[in-house]
Amino acid sequence: MKVAKFGGSSVANATQIKKVGEIINSDPERKFIVVSAPGKRNDNDFKMTDMLINMGNAYIQDESYEEYYSIVMERFKEIIEGLDLPSSLIAEVEHTIKSTLVQDVDDNLKMDSIKALGEDNNAKIISAYLKELGLTAHYINPKEAGILLSDEPGNAQILPESFAKLYSLREKDGILVIPGFFGYSNDGKLVTFSRGGSDITGSIVAAGVEASLYENFTDVNSVYSVNPTIVDNPKEITVLTYKEMRELSYAGFSVFHDEALIPAIKAKIPVCIKNTNNPEAKGTLILAERELNGQCVSGIASDTGFCSLYVSKYLMNREVGFGRKLLNILEDEGISFEHAPSGIDDMSVIIRESQFTPETEETVIMRINEELHPDTVSLQRGIAVIMVVGEGLVNTIGVAQQATSAFAKANVNIEMINQGSSEVSMMFGVQAIDMDKAIRSLYNAFFD
Amino acid sequence: MKVAKFGGSSVANATQIKKVGEIINSDPERKFIVVSAPGKRNDNDFKMTDMLINMGNAYIQDESYEEYYSIVMERFKEIIEGLDLPSSLIAEVEHTIKSTLVQDVDDNLKMDSIKALGEDNNAKIISAYLKELGLTAHYINPKEAGILLSDEPGNAQILPESFAKLYSLREKDGILVIPGFFGYSNDGKLVTFSRGGSDITGSIVAAGVEASLYENFTDVNSVYSVNPTIVDNPKEITVLTYKEMRELSYAGFSVFHDEALIPAIKAKIPVCIKNTNNPEAKGTLILAERELNGQCVSGIASDTGFCSLYVSKYLMNREVGFGRKLLNILEDEGISFEHAPSGIDDMSVIIRESQFTPETEETVIMRINEELHPDTVSLQRGIAVIMVVGEGLVNTIGVAQQATSAFAKANVNIEMINQGSSEVSMMFGVQAIDMDKAIRSLYNAFFD
Incomplete structure (x- = not known):
């Protein structure tokens, strides 16, 4: 049934x-x-x-x-x-x-x-x-x-x-x-x-x-491997896992209402995206697990509208609770964060720009100065996030190389790399203005 | 004087x-x-x-x-x-x-x-x-x-x-x-x-x-660009900035007692590492700022003894405060974290292994299960951290490519990449067993 x-x-x-x-x-x-x-x-x-x-x-x-x-x-x-x-x-x-x-x-x-x-x-x-x-x-x-x-x-x-x-x-x-x-x-x-x-x-x-x-x-006939407004006639995805789907939908793949799949996911029901106007097309099948087909990357998603809150302080990594306190201030102000890459003495928090009105920005920066006494605190707007997604990513040697080479080829500076938590994605931050050319170069690297 | x-x-x-x-x-x-x-x-x-x-x-x-x-x-x-x-x-x-x-x-x-x-x-x-x-x-x-x-x-x-x-x-x-x-x-x-x-x-x-x-x-005659027990006769570093020095010393460059330089740093006093047994050698000069000499990487440091605490939960990124609560549990248990790369529905926390006795591990995992109700929580030991450090890193297109290519060449899988907060470093996590060959390959890529 x-x-x-x-x-x-x-x-x-x-x-x-x-x-x-x-x-x-x-x-x-x-x-x-x-x-x-x-x-x-x-x-x-x-x-x-x-x-x-x-x-x-x-x-x-x-x-x-x-x-x-x-x-x-x-x-x-x-x-x-x-x-x-x-x-x-x-x-x-x-x-x-x-x-x-x-x-x-x-x-x-x-x-x-x-x-x-x-x-x-x-x-x-x-x-x-x-x-x-x-x-x-x-x-x-x-x-x-x-x-x-x-x-x-x-x-x-x-x-x-x-x-x-x-x-x-x-x-x-x-x-x-x-x-x-x-x-x-x-x-x-x-x-x-x-x-x-x-x-x-x-x-x-x-x-x-x-x-x-x-x-x-x-x-639509299927989920595409990349946004068709950036790359012409991109490859259709025939099979995706739930995890891949979710990572892709995070950054701009809006085939689905975000939470919609969860009940089906939990019940392990296979999902198929089909086209009413072309019901003969195979569509994209979304499964709990899938066979790896030799292609380690399934799709590339991207979204603009992020900003990066940068805080630096000498000996930050000696200060137990510094990161937690910073996230606490954001939570107090009703701001949810996306990622928090950290160095030894500095930490960045990637946040959806829409959450930062000029007033919130002022309050947050004031509170960080008063409560954490950092050496520097600043907010950089206009960041785009690019997600390279695929079940084959983990344990495939050389994917990071292929991806970073694509950025270099497109002459795009990588502002941020976040890899290592999700087993199916690799996240890059670039200037919004560089996003499209980076995407095209990544598409060429992984799909052409 | x-x-x-x-x-x-x-x-x-x-x-x-x-x-x-x-x-x-x-x-x-x-x-x-x-x-x-x-x-x-x-x-x-x-x-x-x-x-x-x-x-x-x-x-x-x-x-x-x-x-x-x-x-x-x-x-x-x-x-x-x-x-x-x-x-x-x-x-x-x-x-x-x-x-x-x-x-x-x-x-x-x-x-x-x-x-x-x-x-x-x-x-x-x-x-x-x-x-x-x-x-x-x-x-x-x-x-x-x-x-x-x-x-x-x-x-x-x-x-x-x-x-x-x-x-x-x-x-x-x-x-x-x-x-x-x-x-x-x-x-x-x-x-x-x-x-x-x-x-x-x-x-x-x-x-x-x-x-x-x-x-x-x-x-020692100078600070070396890489650990001399891993690479024979590595290049000597003639000039470093304070920031580079600190990032290098974090992961195994133990020329200095960790906090020792801070007073000199704050007063902007140049520091020179010299050899009592060879005072004619130029040594390594540590400055507040330096001219870029065309070489974007100054040194490669590495250290073993890290572990990764992995937590996943569907819709984690919708749950305001999840990351903060996780860090809070660690803080309660007296554990300071090094990095916290995050995906959409998962988060990893990189911690010095020495902080995790079997008892602490049990307590922390129990508390995470009880307080955060994740889908998965696990601890992976035996992680090594490799820092690629250089004032030229930021805004140099292609450095990430050079680095990730070196890992691929050494046939080493990258477990984690953390880049984007510190302007002078790029951090990689690998299995401890792969550390030395990764380091040698990185050294060849950047210094040979």
Whole structure:
């Protein structure tokens, strides 16, 4: 039994949903279908969820919401009509939306219910469409499915008892269409995950029903070995481990909502990234473990927007607790750090730049001066992080050489190397301005 | 005005002290002479200070100390007679030692006074010998010199008011011979630095008198670019910066007592390492700053005896404070860390192995499991650290490539790279068993 999750662009309109229908129809193992809200139909389009948020905000603040409502309804109507489904479905969607708007709950909960309307109605429409195709299909509400979440509107977490309930869905007849993105608290309130949470639903359902495969349908053929906006036509990755995926997604590989894979990972369910628009393409398979195929590097990820906080003090390494105190100041100020390379008498802390407003910068530097009495403290902005990722990295002699040679060839100075904790990655810091040429040179070194 | 400090092997016997006399006589700028206790005359010899400690322990514990006393006196007698100095000096040494043993102070202070007898009597002997050579020379007791220390027997720290007092020594006539290793607390008690503290005295005197040069006489011609027991006849280093020196001394370059240079560093006094047995050799000059000579690496240092504590946990980088909490546990258990390379979901902490008894290991791992709930925690022993040091490292493109190529050439797997905080060093971790071949290959890459 497989779980297939279809993202926003895969269910953006009738044309796309017809492709989804064919995909489901072509493999009787595809029993659990998780769907997103309609996404963008083209680059200039809106996402259903954004429009619902606009509508919800206007409604809650007693402003005019009717225009948003019309746009939302127009979109659902277009989908239903495009699929030749009965117009009673349009009335049903209308009724659901209106009753959600007027329900008597607090604003946060009402907002969550409004945000969930995209996935919920889309699941009903797709279920109806599958029936039209002659399949046995049912819409299953997350409450009925057993998706129990913590009582945190907009940022709910799965409760462990959900998994056993989900497992019993295996006994149900036919194809089950489940809306992504939301579930219910123990006392029956509708709550949503954080944004992008349909991936979380898919992963949870896959874990709960103990799927043989979790298929994640998107609009790309596969995960690429490097960002295609930097390198033309990069190699597709056919197999990745969970660990590699996570290290890659850290620095700019945003195929997945960051935490989404964890439930599937923990349940050791294989995950496959597939393309709704090209379902014949093999896609990228993500496994707990994989055979090494002789190629030690799987992918190269990169991201800008880092900064480096540098602190030096004579005899720092004699001062027990210096590093801990420095990290403590950052924690106090709500700043999480990424890496902390250290010398004998100095330490750098790599931090996402977005965490440093001019005020935070001032406070942090003042506190370091006052509490740690360093010889120097400074903040360097404009750092890019490049991750070279591969299960073959550890114990392969010469990878560091290949990588550093690529930087030298591109005439790029390496500001930082952090290697030795993760077994599947090697991290480099460079000036943001040098990032693209370093990436191209690394790609040539490892993939050409 | 120069400060010249002579280490244990330079003042081990009459032959050596005659060389010292010639060195002092050859340069009228050598006004401040700091001397150690007599060191080893050959590989199987004892150091005076060790014998004094034996004598002191025996005396304090009411055991038989006379044999140690005889050995100590025999050694001083041999030196005094070898220098053809009057036998009244032997009586004076005898008197000093005996009165130190019987003085009525607590055991810690008595031990400090006993330990200091090697330097103190040697300074008196050398001063007398310089007079014999026809020089104007005076023995100056550290109390008279103004070396005021914190009241911490065996681990005293310099008090800042010392420097102004030392400066006034410039006005004194002739050559001043000052015993190293000890000073006095504000209430007049004799206290010593930690072991090896004659280097600290030299550095403090150089800073205090604002010397034009601090000459540190040892038994090597210079600092070598790499450990001569690993590479035959390695290149001598002619100029180093303080920073380079400190990074090198961290990993096995033990020319200096670790903290000794700090007072001279802070006062920006140039330091020269010279050889008493070959004073014509240029030695190694240590400066605050230096011209880059086209060679980006100055030296390669290495040390074994490290271990790596590895902790992994899914979503570690989302958990604000994880790294800090880990370091906190180590600090609680009195363990100081050297480096902490981190991945996305894992972190390693490099620690001196000597800090991990089997019991500490058990406690630390138990606490990490209980307090941080990681997915994995393990300790890997037998790690060696290799430091590639040079002022030219930063901003020189391709150094990392040269270094990592050298490891690959030696067929050595790099377990860890830590680069990016210190501007003058690049740190590598390898299996201890691979250290020597990695070092030889690095030496070939950077110096051959």
